[in-house]
Amino acid sequence: MLVAGCAGGGDDENGGAADERPSFDPDEDERVDTALIQPTTDNPTNWQYNIYNPSQEFGHEMNNDQFVWYHMERDEFTWRLIDIAEYEDDHALVDLADDRYWHSDGENVDAEDLRTKLILEDIMSGDLGAVFEDVSISGDHQVEMDLAGTINPEVFDTSWTNMWLDTRADQYDQFVERWEDGESIDDIRPDLENYELDEIEGHGPFEAVNVTDNLFEMELVEDHPDADQINFTRWEIHRVGSDTGEVLMGNEVDTIRNFTAEDAVLDNRPDDLTVGHLPAMWGMALPFNLDHEHVGNVRVRQALAEFIDREGVASSYGPYGEAVEAPSGLVGNIDGENNPSDAWTDWITDEGADALHRYDDVERGRDLLREEGYSRDDEQWYTPDDEEFELTITMPADTTDWHPVYQTVEGQLRQEGINADVEAVDDTVYWSDYYLDGDYDLASTGWTLQNSYPYFTFRMYYIIDAQYLNLDTDDVVAPPIGEPDGDLESVDVVGLLEELQTTQDEAESVELIEEIAWVTNQYLPMLPLTEINDTVWFWEDEWWVPDPVEESETYQSKWPLWQFPRTGNLRAR
Known part of the structure; x- marks a missing residue:
């Protein structure tokens, strides 16, 4: 069961006051004339509103409704x-x-x-x-x-x-x-x-009314079905600086949907700054460019996975992340108390879980590279062409809580003798010009689409993100199950996915998940590094939300920031 709990700090270990929800009757009570404020580092006038265009796309979750x-x-x-x-x-x-x-x-x-x-x-x-x-x-x-x-x-x-x-x-x-x-x-x-859309359209409880260089402003739609639960009049997105911790602690905004804070924030958080947790069902991964002259080789990818200490990577992320135990696309590596979990094994049999390779053997990694023609001299790795082995890890510059993860990977590969360098690219071009264009050596992204059922993660790798990874499904190979050093054999992974999509039999589902997990564990289109819990933040000086300890259940659906207003669980004081 993927359930997250509360964070440390504050009077009741999550901040906030144990008070009652402000009452509101839309037929009798006047709404509080105030705005809930969210942050952005973008200039809102640069946004366009076709959400399928990866360049400066924008859509707000309170401007439309969720299925x-x-x-x-x-x-x-x-x-x-x-x-x-x-x-x-x-x-x-x-x-x-x-x-x-x-x-x-x-x-x-x-x-x-x-x-x-x-x-x-x-x-x-x-x-x-x-x-x-x-x-x-x-x-x-x-x-x-x-x-x-x-x-x-x-x-x-x-x-x-x-x-x-x-x-x-x-x-x-x-x-x-x-x-x-x-x-x-x-x-x-x-x-x-x-395709670009210059005008935003919507049908949700808040309507866009004003966009400037520093502000995206929405007003309540009073005849929307959810408006009876909302006792405030506006929702605003303010352009702020890139130091999210400073913005949050400075009370420049009222809420952040998800932010993994550094120790300085966690240690000094005031009582009325509340943080709640929910399972993220994802974490950071290291995608490989499968067209790359080096990491396009499955055995080289496996070698790099052996060199990367995922425990160390998770530690660099902070208290809300844990290492992925057996990289295979199975969610469930962290529990509600931010401790390691083996819930990922619930998707498959015990035998299937035991078979998955853990990638924690540096010597095996060295053997794999040598078998592919690489050599190591004076603690420096060389390619089969006798050039120093070099790799660039590209990451989005503004997603600062990701940076320690990829900087740690960089350091670990350098320690092994591979010339790894992190390149931070502006968020406005990282996705469209690098990851989505398949133009990188190693990149950075999440390793799931935030659904726990394994089919969706597998489909992300082999269908949705295949073009970004330069992955040709005809090239997918894996050794026999349980034999990581066995001969590589071609696998019809798309056929397996189609069977998993259509089966009505639970036992067959487990068998198919187990087989695709093994293929993913061996082929490694990307290397899952960490699994995290999401953290949502609310200032309660002017707002009321449920207590994350006493009413933890209210936080267990994605995402509290969009659901709380619609259910009366976010109220202006």
């Missing part, structure tokens, strides 16, 4: 914007709420908007797009999905999580028409990724 909430402690789905009216065999009927309206003109959000979202997810090879072959409108607020076989129910339900209906149909009709005409999604995708 479903997943509660991690209860393993429970709460359908919010949609309801699954029918799900059997190879088709599903999905009902859309009929009480949402687009901010710009008051038009009703309808089935055409939902169908558009599904088609765009297919164009982008998203998880949701993978579960259906066709989608049609069967009512004003209902779509019918012709599924890609009898979909594994766990896969179908989870495909809707962590997603918002943020694509109005008439803004994307050109791409839908091309999809309907049967054009290859590989041809449509680049145009969708380059």
Whole structure:
């Protein structure tokens, strides 16, 4: 069970006061005329609003509504914007709420908007797009999905999580028409990724009203269904400095959705600065460019994995991260008290867990490199061409809590005799020009899409991020299960994923997860380093939120900052 608890510090070890929720009756009480303030380091006027364009894209989670909430402690789905009216065999009927309206003109959000979202997810090879072959409108607020076989129910339900209906149909009709005409999604995708929207659209409880160089301002939509729970009038994003700890401790903002603080913040946090934890279901990874002259070789990747001490890497991240025990794409390496966990083994059999290689043998790493023609002289590694072995690790400059992780990897590789260098690149270009373009030696990213079910992590590696890793699924190889030094054999990993996507049999699911985990453990398209707990921060001098200790359960769904206002769990004092 992936459940996170509270942080240390403050009167009750999490800060905040044990007081009651401020009451609010929208028919009798006047709202507090104030704004909840979030930070950004960007200039908001540089944002564009096509969320599928990786260049300066922006969408706000209070400006649109989420399809479903997943509660991690209860393993429970709460359908919010949609309801699954029918799900059997190879088709599903999905009902859309009929009480949402687009901010710009008051038009009703309808089935055409939902169908558009599904088609765009297919164009982008998203998880949701993978579960259906066709989608049609069967009512004003209902779509019918012709599924890609009898979909594994766990896969179908989870495909809707962590997603918002943020694509109005008439803004994307050109791409839908091309999809309907049967054009290859590989041809449509680049145009969708380059498409820019200058005007933000939404149907959520807050509407964008003002954008300047330093401010993104939204106002409450009083006729939104969730507005009855919200007792304040505005939501603002302020442009701040890059030192997040300083911004937080200086009370420049009211909340941060997720921030791993340095010791100076943790040790000096005042009582009314509250922090709550929830399972992140992800952590930092070291992606490999599989076209690279060195790390394109699977045995070289394995050697590097042997040299990297993941325990040391996790320690550098701070108290809210733990090392990944057996890099394989299985979530569950950290518990709610920020201690190591073996919950990742629950996905597979004991034998399958024991078989996974741990990558903690430096001498094996050296043997692997020598077998591939590399040599070591005077504690310096040389390539088969007798040149010093050099690698660059590229990371986003503004994501400062990641930096110690990759700097530690750099130091460990240097200690082994590999000339590793960290290159920090501005966030505005890191994703579009480096990681998403597959232009790096070693990069930095998360190793899951923040879903616990292993299918989604495997699909991230071999389908969604394959182009960023320069991964050709025809080239995937692995030795026989349990024999890391055995002969490499070709593996149809896409076929295995398709079987996992469609199986209805739990035992078969475990068997398939076990097999793909082994392949991932050996092929290493990226090296999972740490698994973390997310930390959400609230200043309670002017705001009330549930106590993270007494009401820990309220924090166990992604994400408290977006759900609390909608449920009356974030109130202005």
